[in-house]
Amino acid sequence: MSKNIYVGNLPWSSTEEEVRAAFANYGEVLSVKLIEDRETGRPRGFGFVEMDDQGALAAIEGLDGSNFGGRNIKVNEARPRAERPRW
Structure with missing residues (x-):
């Protein structure tokens, strides 16, 4: 099994490789x-990491x-993700 982890308040300069390296310690x-923002392509300062259950709990x-x-x-x-009405 695996867990999906939310990671927030990341610097906009963060890369997936840097985040992966930090979580790989666990x-x-x-x-x-x-x-990323859909319109501008700029980072939004958050993301998701998927890990095995035990590693996810240790990383959190x-x-x-x-x-x-x-x-x-x-x-x-x-x-x-909460259901949002489509306009």
């Missing part, structure tokens, strides 16, 4: 996706509130 990283415990690129990042288990 277990196997299956995927990293940093979210170890990285939540830690300094990453000069910012204290928020790390927790991702919640399912």
